Each structure stands twice: as structure tokens, then as C-alpha cells.
Amino acid sequence: xxxxxDNTVLFLPGPVAMHPRVYEAMNxxxxxxxxxxxxxxxxxxxxxxxxxFGTGEADAYILTGSGTLGLEAGIINFIEPGDAVISMSAGKxxxxxxxxxxxxxxxxxxxxSPYGSPLLPEQLEEAFEKTSASxxxxxxxxxxxxxxxxxEDIVKIAHKHGAMVMADTxxxxxxxxxxxxxxxxxxxxxxxxxxxxxxxGLAFVMASKKAVDRMMSIQRPPSYYADLVRFKNSVxxxxxxxxxxxxxxxxxxxxxxxxxxxxxxENRINRHRLMGKVIREAALAMGLxxxxxxxxxxxxxTAINIPEGIEWKDLNKTLQKLGVIVAGGQGxxxxxxxxxxxxxxxxxxxxxxxxxxxxxxLKKLGYDTNAQGxxxxxxxxxxxx
Amino acid sequence: xxxxxDNTVLFLPGPVAMHPRVYEAMNxxxxxxxxxxxxxxxxxxxxxxxxxFGTGEADAYILTGSGTLGLEAGIINFIEPGDAVISMSAGKxxxxxxxxxxxxxxxxxxxxSPYGSPLLPEQLEEAFEKTSASxxxxxxxxxxxxxxxxxEDIVKIAHKHGAMVMADTxxxxxxxxxxxxxxxxxxxxxxxxxxxxxxxGLAFVMASKKAVDRMMSIQRPPSYYADLVRFKNSVxxxxxxxxxxxxxxxxxxxxxxxxxxxxxxENRINRHRLMGKVIREAALAMGLxxxxxxxxxxxxxTAINIPEGIEWKDLNKTLQKLGVIVAGGQGxxxxxxxxxxxxxxxxxxxxxxxxxxxxxxLKKLGYDTNAQGxxxxxxxxxxxx
Numbered sequence: 167x168x169x170x171x172d173n174t175v176l177f178l179p180g181p182v183a184m185h186p187r188v189y190e191a192m193n194x195x196x197x198x199x200x201x202x203x204x205x206x207x208x209x210x211x212x213x214x215x216x217x218x219f220g221t222g223e224a225d226a227y228i229l230t231g232s233g234t235l236g237l238e239a240g241i242i243n244f245i246e247p248g249d250a251v252i253s254m255s256a257g258k259x260x261x262x263x264x265x266x267x268x269x270x271x272x273x274x275x276x277x278x279s280p281y282g283s284p285l286l287p288e289q290l291e292e293a294f295e296k297t298s299a300s301x302x303x304x305x306x307x308x309x310x311x312x313x314x315x316x317x318e319d320i321v322k323i324a325h326k327h328g329a330m331v332m333a334d335t336x337x338x339x340x341x342x343x344x345x346x347x348x349x350x351x352x353x354x355x356x357x358x359x360x361x362x363x364x365x366x367g368l369a370f371v372m373a374s375k376k377a378v379d380r381m382m383s384i385q386r387p388p389s390y391y392a393d394l395v396r397f398k399n400s401v402x403x404x405x406x407x408x409x410x411x412x413x414x415x416x417x418x419x420x421x422x423x424x425x426x427x428x429x430x431x432e433n434r435i436n437r438h439r440l441m442g443k444v445i446r447e448a449a450l451a452m453g454l455x456x457x458x459x460x461x462x463x464x465x466x467x468t469a470i471n472i473p474e475g476i477e478w479k480d481l482n483k484t485l486q487k488l489g490v491i492v493a494g495g496q497g498x499x500x501x502x503x504x505x506x507x508x509x510x511x512x513x514x515x516x517x518x519x520x521x522x523x524x525x526x527x528l529k530k531l532g533y534d535t536n537a538q539g540x541x542x543x544x545x546x547x548x549x550x551x
Numbered sequence: 552x553x554x555x556x557d558n559t560v561l562f563l564p565g566p567v568a569m570h571p572r573v574y575e576a577m578n579x580x581x582x583x584x585x586x587x588x589x590x591x592x593x594x595x596x597x598x599x600x601x602x603x604f605g606t607g608e609a610d611a612y613i614l615t616g617s618g619t620l621g622l623e624a625g626i627i628n629f630i631e632p633g634d635a636v637i638s639m640s641a642g643k644x645x646x647x648x649x650x651x652x653x654x655x656x657x658x659x660x661x662x663x664s665p666y667g668s669p670l671l672p673e674q675l676e677e678a679f680e681k682t683s684a685s686x687x688x689x690x691x692x693x694x695x696x697x698x699x700x701x702x703e704d705i706v707k708i709a710h711k712h713g714a715m716v717m718a719d720t721x722x723x724x725x726x727x728x729x730x731x732x733x734x735x736x737x738x739x740x741x742x743x744x745x746x747x748x749x750x751x752g753l754a755f756v757m758a759s760k761k762a763v764d765r766m767m768s769i770q771r772p773p774s775y776y777a778d779l780v781r782f783k784n785s786v787x788x789x790x791x792x793x794x795x796x797x798x799x800x801x802x803x804x805x806x807x808x809x810x811x812x813x814x815x816x817e818n819r820i821n822r823h824r825l826m827g828k829v830i831r832e833a834a835l836a837m838g839l840x841x842x843x844x845x846x847x848x849x850x851x852x853t854a855i856n857i858p859e860g861i862e863w864k865d866l867n868k869t870l871q872k873l874g875v876i877v878a879g880g881q882g883x884x885x886x887x888x889x890x891x892x893x894x895x896x897x898x899x900x901x902x903x904x905x906x907x908x909x910x911x912x913l914k915k916l917g918y919d920t921n922a923q924g925x926x927x928x929x930x931x932x933x934x935x936x
Contacts, residue, residue, distance in 0.1 A: 171588045181581045196566045203556045230752055231616045232794035235776045266775045367615055367752045367797030388773050390651045391620045409617035412752030
């Protein structure tokens with residue numbers, strides 16, 4: 167078969183297609199991790215990752231695990247059992263942070279928006295009227311809905327009330343601006359298989375000086391593997407990571423971050439923003455509608471409402487016949503939306519293919535767009551050449 | 552330079568050299584993990600890993616993380632806050648389980664042997680005279696000392712006193728016998744970069760039916776990422792792993808387990824045992840002495856005392872000039888021993904090279920073995936051809 171699971175193009179919001187140089191790096195012979203060689207590579211990786219989060223002074227912890235491990239470490243190391251947490255969520259991933267906080271905090275106050283809508287500073291202000299909290303958790307870019315939340319404004323309200331902010335930047339960092347220092351974000355968490363462009367298996371926890379100070383002064387959480395003080399001490403005394411890291415993935419990350427800086431972070435983010443625009447405008451030109459509220463569009467994943475009369479499972483199957491994979495909706499959004507990830511090395515070429523494939527599949531299923539989506543994508547992209 | 556960190560042969564007790572087919576598998580295009588394709592691959596991996604632990608009915612949890620995450624999950628899911636734990640340790644890795652247990656259990660009773668000595672059933676019997684405990688933790692194969700502990704006998708004593716056993720089989724499973732069903736082991740934990748022959752980044756927790764029953768009936772630990780009930784529910788309802796797994800490493804594991812079963816588990820273990828014998832007898836023929844107590848030799852890692860007048864850092868540097876890497880001692884064993892890992896695809900060819908390299912380096916440093924180690928290795932190996 168020409169197209170199969172071994173010959174496919176992923177337009178998922180993670181995992182994503184990877185640059186050939188990342189494959190090469192991950193194929194380098196494995197070397198021991200308790201060596202100067204690896205410690206140097208790790209230290210370089212830490213220095214290269216910081217600017218991606220817009221920080222020069224935050225601590226960077228590169229953990230071996232899924233993004234969820236990063237969220238757990240990003241929450242439990244910065245609160246004490248008696249603390250209250252305000253958890254802002256409007257999608258599947260925001261809800262995960264809330265579930266984690268509930269295991270540790272005395273109280274978790276939920277601030278919710280409908281799926282597809284943003285989380286707004288006035289909602290947080292209102293929550294603080296009823297309660298006090300030491301930490302606010304929020305998803306910067308909600309992968310399940312394609313919404314980008316106004317993180318900078320959220321931080322301002324939280325800080326006014328003396329709370330820190332843990333931002334889930336799993337699908338924003340590396341593809342959109344995350345300006346930890348400028349926006350004064352306390353904790354940012356991300357993962358390897360999204361805009362960082364390597365396979366899943368690494369999680370990143372970034373902690374500002376203020377966050378680290380609090381971490382060092384409060385009671386340790388009842389966790390061994392996710393205890394960032396243990397991690398910090400191990401690295402600072404020169405032993406490297408406290409536990410055996412996923413060496414090949416660190417090789418891949420090191421190379422991928424080199425690619426980020428070779429392209430230039432600003433160029434990279436402008437590219438992601440342009441790709442977001444192309445996918446959105448093409449969808450609208452096809453007569454489709456977007457799931458996210460206007461003004462809060464994600465630049466790394468676009469959620470598109472499935473037109474009436476078309477079933478997700480048919481759309482998915484038809485796209486797979488073209489060797490192309492997009493994502494469906496999760497939870498209550500299942501069957502209602504499909505999601506196109508435009509992350510990492512997704513550029514004009516990938517945008518053309520994504521749009522044209524979706525149009526072809528829709529046509530096959532009886533929804534004829536007359537190639538208007540592709541026409542619009544071509545117009546925008548031709549301008550940039 | 553001919554030999555560098557990019558052209559090296561690893562004789563470490565993890566990470567280890569990998570089979571070319573494992574590299575190939577990890578280079579397969581990444582596919583989404585929320586698909587039938589990946590769920591099938593994961594299910595096959597689970598079925599292939601069970602016999603490596605000598606079990607048909609235990610649950611297998613393949614977690615994304617270091618081996619230490621596996622140890623943490625293997626402890627915290629099976630005890631309640633009011634429980635006491637007996638922690639048996641005679642090396643760096645035994646001590647880690649004790650540190651983890653201390654975060655959760657009401658009390659941790661330490662049973663210790665000197666480094667290089669085994670942990671014996673009578674020591675456990677004695678501990679039970681002074682206390683009761685619901686869980687005993689023990690390292691089956693202590694990587695830091697090259698000692699194989701008598702797990703089967705330990706389990707008998709623990710069960711007599713109503714306690715379960717969590718065995719750290721990180722450097723035994725896949726290279727030596729771990730017979731969960733026959734020995735009635737409750738929980739066994741391992742990691743990917745040892746005898747399983749893939750890069751670090753996956754941890755395995757095996758839980759017998761009895762262990763799972765207890766897990767399902769007791770209070771959940773205050774952990775999200777390491778909560779095995781969440782993991783079990785997610786897999787059993789057909790969603791796959793609860794969090795994004797390290798997909799490329801699962802591809803590698805799937806292929807590596809195919810290699811295990813193609814060779815045959817018994818053949819594989821006999822090979823590891825033979826390699827252990829070759830390395831030990833060669834070391835003795837060189838006039839060196841072994842760190843582990845006779846009768847308790849590990850078959851996957853051999854710890855050798857560094858002869859007087861030789862410095863570890865010189866031995867290490869000289870071996871590196873040959874493009875060969877062995878491990879030093881950890882903690883208080885630093886400078887006193889060196890360790891040769893003989894795991895995964897380490898066979899007669901690798902044994903010849905390891906022995907000959909060590910002899911050449913020792914000769915350079917003024918300790919002339921007259922190739923007696925290599926001679927002994929050749930004698931043993933020629934017999935097997």
C-alpha cells in the first residue's frame with residue numbers, strides 16, 4: 167500500500183513531523199550520561215531553551231516524561247498543602263492542571279469558559295473577590311480548542327493578588343511568543359513533541375527566580391521523581407540530572423534548538439503566525455467556520471467545525487487515503503471539530519498540502535469547496551515568496 | 552580523531568549498545584498515539600514483555616520516564632500512608648527505593664548489608680521479629696556492586712509475614728531469570744536502557760494479580776503521573792496510555808522484545824550467564840579480584856577491584872583512547888572498583904574486546920597481565936563455538 171502508518175504526513179497538534187537533522191542527532195551513538203560530554207550537551211540545551219521561553223534568568227528543568235509530568239512538577243513544587251489554587255480552564259488540558267492541583271492543594275477554585283472561548287482577566291479578578299490563592303494555573307494555548315489565552319493580562323491580575331502563575335505552554339512555546347521575563351510569568355511548562363519538534367518523552371519546567379525562591383523555602387511535595395529541588399541540587403553539584411535522562415531525546419532536543427536559533431526565534435514565530443493565518447483563511451474560504459472565538463486564535467493549532475452532513479470518521483478515513491493525518495475533537499467536541507496542527511517545521515509547503523488534502527477529502531464526501539481554500543492559501547503564500 | 556564520543560563502544564551497565572534493528576524501528580515515521588495502530592503496537596509490547604518477567608497474568612505498565620519513576624510507582628501505588636516498609640539495601644540503587652518509601656510510608660525499616668555482600672533471607676526474618684510491614688523493597692541485581700540477591704528466598708520470608716515484595720529488577724530483567732509467577736513476586740520494576748536494549752526513557756512496572764487487587768482497594772497516592780490506577784483505567788477503556796507515551800522508544804522496545812523472543816529467553820539468559828562467567832574468569836586470570844561476594848555474582852554487570860597502584864581516572868582515560876567505555880564505582884566505591892556491563896547484545900565478540908581492551912589499558916599503566924585474561928576468555932568461548 168502506498169500510504170500506511172509507515173508513510174504518512176502528520177498535521178496533528180503533536181506529535182509532529184520532525185526535521186531530518188533531528189533524526190540524525192537521535193541516531194548518534196548513545197554515550198553515558200554521567201560524563202562531561204553529556205553534562206556539556208545538557209548545559210548547552212538548557213541555555214538554548216531559555217530564550218524560547220523569553221527568559222534569561224529562569225531555571226530550566228528538562229525532565230524525562232510526558233508533558234503531564236511537567237504540569238505536575240510545575241504545580242506541586244510551588245504550593246504547600248494548605249494553599250488554595252485557582253485553576254482556569256476551557257478545554258481538556260486546562261482541566262488536567264485542575265485535577266493535578268486537587269491532589270495537593272487544600273482548595274481548588276475553578277474558573278471556566280465554554281470550550282472555544284478564552285479565559286479572561288476579568289474572570290480571574292472575580293475569582294479573587296471570593297477567595298485568595300497562592301497559584302493560578304492556566305493553559306496558554308489550549309490544544310483541544312485552538313484558543314490562545316491572554317497570558318500576560320492574567321499574570322497581571324494574579325500578581326496584584328499576590329499569586330504566582332503556572333502557565334501550560336505545551337503548544338505555544340517554540341511556536342508563539344512566551345515572554346516569561348517581560349510578562350513576569352512565574353512557571354511555564356512545555357513538552358517535546360509539539361513546537362520543539364522532537365518525539366514525546368521530555369517535559370520542560372521553567373521557573374522564574376521568584377518561583378525558585380518559593381520552591382526552596384516551602385515544604386517538599388511527597389514526590390521523589392517530580393521533586394525539582396532534588397533535580398536542581400543534582401545538576402548544580404555537577405552530577406547532571408538526578409535520574410538517567412532520555413539520552414537520545416536530549417540529543418534530538420539539542421539539535422532541534424539549534425534549528426530554532428538558526429532560523430531565529432522571531433522568524434520562527436512569524437512563520438507559525440503566518441501558517442495559522444493561512445489555515446484559518448483557507449478554512450473560511452472553503453465556507454467552513456472556526457471553533458475558537460475570533461481574536462483568540464491559536465497560531466499553532468486550528469480547530470475547524472465539521473460541516474453539517476459530514477462525519478468525522480469519514481473525513482479522517484478519506485484523509486488517511488491521501489496519507490494525511492489531522493486530529494479530531496476530544497471529549498464533548500468529538501465529531502464536531504477537526505484540528506490541524508501547524509507546528510515545528512510546518513511551512514508554506516505543508517500548508518498547501520494540508521489545505522488541498524482537506525478540500526479533496528471534503529469534495530469526495532460531497533462538500534465541494536471549488537478549491538477556494540487552496541486559492542486563498544496560494545494568494546497569501548505567493549505574497550511571501 | 553578516530554575515537555570520540557561519536558565513535559565509542561559502551562560496556563556500561565546501562566545505557567548499552569543497541570541492535571541495528573532497534574535503531575531502524577525508532578526511525579520509523581512517528582504516528583499518532585491515539586490510534587488503533589499505536590494501541591495495537593502497545594498491546595503487543597505488553598504481551599511480549601510479560602514472559603521476560605516470567606509472568607502470564609501480571610499487569611504490565613509501560614511508563615514514560617526513568618527507572619526511578621518505575622520504582623516510585625512500584626512503591627507508592629501499593630502502600631497506604633499508615634504502612635511500614637522494610638527496605639533491603641546494599642548499594643546505591645537499594646538506597647533509592649528506601650528514600651522513595653520514606654516519602655510515603657509511616658515507617659521505613661532498613662535492612663543493610665555491606666557493599667559487595669548480598670541481602671539474605673535471615674536478615675529479613677530478623678527484621679520481621681522487630682516489626683511488621685506491608686511491603687519489602689529489594690534490589691534483585693544491584694548495579695552498583697555487581698551482586699545478585701536471592702529474590703526467591705526473600706519473597707518466601709516476606710509472604711510468611713504477610714508482606715508483599717517490590718523487586719527492583721532494573722538490571723536483571725531481560726538478562727537473568729525473573730520468575731514472577733514461579734517465585735510469587737508481587738511487584739517488579741525495570742527500565743529500558745539495560746537488558747531491554749533501547750535508550751533510556753521508559754520504565755516498566757509489573758504487578759501480580761494480588762498486587763493489583765491491593766492497589767485497587769487502597770487509598771490513592773498523592774500523585775497524578777505515577778498513579779497506576781489512572782493508567783490501568785485509561786488502557787482498559789481503550790484510550791491507550793493516559794499521557795502521551797515516548798512513541799519512538801515504544802517502537803524500539805517492540806522491536807527489541809521481538810529480538811528477545813527470536814533468540815529465545817532461555818538462550819538469552821544463558822548467554823548473559825556465560826558472558827558473566829567469561830568476564831569474571833578473565834578478571835581472575837589477570838590476577839584481579841571481584842568486588843561481589845562469591846556465590847552472589849551478577850550475570851549482567853561485573854564489579855572488579857582496581858589493582859593497587861592504578862588510578863580509576865587513568866584506567867578510564869586509557870580505555871577511552873581505545874574507544875571503549877566501562878563504568879567506575881559510585882559513592883564510596885569511587886576509585887576502588889570498575890564495572891563492566893554485559894547486557895543486551897553483549898556476546899562473545901564483545902567479551903573478547905572488553906577483556907582485551909582492559910588488559911591493554913592495564914599494561915599501559917604498568918600492570919602487565921601477560922594476556923592471561925584474554926587467554927582464559929578465548930578458552931571458554933572457543934568451547935561454545
